[in-house]
Amino acid sequence: MTNILEVNELVTGYRGKNGYLKAVDGVSFAIKEGETICIVGESGSGKSVTSMSVMRLVEYENGKILAGEINFKGEDLAKKTTEEMRKLRGSEISMIFQEPLTALNPVFTIGKQISEAILFHQKIPKKLAMARAEELLTLVGLSEPKTRLKQFPHELSGGMRQRVMIAIALATEPDLLIADEPTTALDVTIEAQILELLRKIRQEKNMAIMLITHDIGVAVEMSQRIIIMYAGKIMEIAETNDIMKRPYHPYTKALLESVPTMDGERGSLLKSIKGSIPSLNELPAGCRFAPRCPLATEQCHQEQPPLETMQNRQVACWHVDKMKSLYEHEKGGEP
Ligand code: ATP
Numbered sequence: 597m598t599n600i601l602e603v604n605e606l607v608t609g610y611r612g613k614n615g616y617l618k619a620v621d622g623v624s625f626a627i628k629e630g631e632t633i634c635i636v637g638e639s640g641s642g643k644s645v646t647s648m649s650v651m652r653l654v655e656y657e658n659g660k661i662l663a664g665e666i667n668f669k670g671e672d673l674a675k676k677t678t679e680e681m682r683k684l685r686g687s688e689i690s691m692i693f694q695e696p697l698t699a700l701n702p703v704f705t706i707g708k709q710i711s712e713a714i715l716f717h718q719k720i721p722k723k724l725a726m727a728r729a730e731e732l733l734t735l736v737g738l739s740e741p742k743t744r745l746k747q748f749p750h751e752l753s754g755g756m757r758q759r760v761m762i763a764i765a766l767a768t769e770p771d772l773l774i775a776d777e778p779t780t781a782l783d784v785t786i787e788a789q790i791l792e793l794l795r796k797i798r799q800e801k802n803m804a805i806m807l808i809t810h811d812i813g814v815a816v817e818m819s820q821r822i823i824i825m826y827a828g829k830i831m832e833i834a835e836t837n838d839i840m841k842r843p844y845h846p847y848t849k850a851l852l853e854s855v856p857t858m859d860g861e862r863g864s865l866l867k868s869i870k871g872s873i874p875s876l877n878e879l880p881a882g883c884r885f886a887p888r889c890p891l892a893t894e895q896c897h898q899e900q901p902p903l904e905t906m907q908n909r910q911v912a913c914w915h916v917d918k919m920k921s922l923y924e925h926e927k928g929g930e931p
C-alpha cells in the first residue's frame with residue numbers, strides 16, 4: 597500500500613539559551629493510506645512536537661525544523677512556504693487537539709465556525725456551506741444539528757465540542773487526520789464514544805489517522821501500528837498485535853505493564869518503573885531510556901542504539917535478543 601506520509605530523520609528544536617534544544621531528534625516513520633497509526637509515549641517524549649512539525653506549526657512557537665524531510669503525497673512539507681502550508685492545513689491534512697474549548701472561537705456560533713472552515717478552502721455559496729455544516733454535524737453524531745448550528749461553544753458539553761472540532765477537521769475530506777490526545781480532557785464514557793466515532797470515520801472515508809496518546813491501551817484498541825517514542829527518539833515501531841503480545845523494547849514492555857487494570861487507577865503511567873523522562877538539556881549520552889531500564893548495561897549508557905529493522909518491525913535497543921528470549925517458550929515463537 598502507498599505511504600501517504602513519510603517522515604525521514606526529522607529533527608525539531610526549540611530555541612534555548614545555548615542554541616536549539618532538540619525535542620525530536622532523528623525521527624523516521626511512514627503512514628500508509630487509510631491506516632491508523634498511534635504515537636505513544638510519556639509526557640515530554642516529543643509526540644506533539646512530531647505532529648506539530650508535520651503541520652509546520654512549531655515555527656509559531658519558537659521552534660524550528662532543523663533537519664529532515666516530511667513527504668506528504670510526495671511533496672516535502674518542510675520546504676513549503678507559510679502560505680502553501682496555510683492552504684494545505686485543514687484541507688488535505690487536518691488536526692484536532694486536546695482541548696476543544698480553546699480551539700473554538702467563543703464569540704461565533706458553531707454553524708459560522710464550521711461553514712467558515714469550509715469557505716476558506718472552497719468557493720461555494722454561504723447557504724450551501726451552512727447546509728454542509730449541518731451534514732457534518734450529523735456525520736459526527738450530534739443530535740439536533742439544526743439547533744447546534746445556532747449555538748455558541750459554551751452551550752455545548754466537552755464531548756459535543758470535540759465532535760464539532762472533528763466536524764471542522766473533516767470539512768474538506770482530508771486524506772490525513774492528526775489527532776493529538778483528542779480525548780484526554782473528556783471522561784471515560786465520552787472518550788469511548790469519540791474513539792468509536794474516529795473508527796467509523798476512518799472506515800467510511802478511508803482516511804489515514806495519526807493518533808497521539810499517552811495511553812497504550814487506547815492505541816491497542818485503535819491502531820494497526822504503533823510508534824513508541826521516548827525523549828525525542830523512536831524506540832519501537834511495530835504492528836499493534838506484535839507490540840501487544842511481544843514488545844521488543846523494554847520501554848514498550850514497561851508501558852504495557854503500566855496499563856491499569858479494571859479496578860486500578862486510570863492514567864498513572866509507569867508505576868512499574870522508577871524515575872522520569874530526562875529533560876532536553878541533560879539527555880543521557882547513550883540510550884535515552886538507559887537510566888530507567890532494567891536491562892541497561894555499560895554499552896547502553898555509552899552508545900545510542902540505532903533504530904534497526906528486524907522481521908516486521910523496527911527497534912532501537914542493544915538487548916533485543918534478551919527481549920526475544922522472553923518469548924521463546926511461547927508456542928510458535930519467533931526464532
Ligand atoms: P504530552 O504527553 O505531555 O503532551 P508530548 O510527548 O506531546 O507530551 P511534547 O509536547 O512533544 O511532548 O514535548 C517534547 C519536548 O519538547 C518537551 O521536553 C517539551 O518541554 C519541549 N517543548 C515542547 N514545546 C515547546 C516549546 N514551545 N518551547 C520549548 N520547548 C518545548
Ligand code: MG
Nearest residue numbers: 643644645776
Ligand atoms: Mg503532547
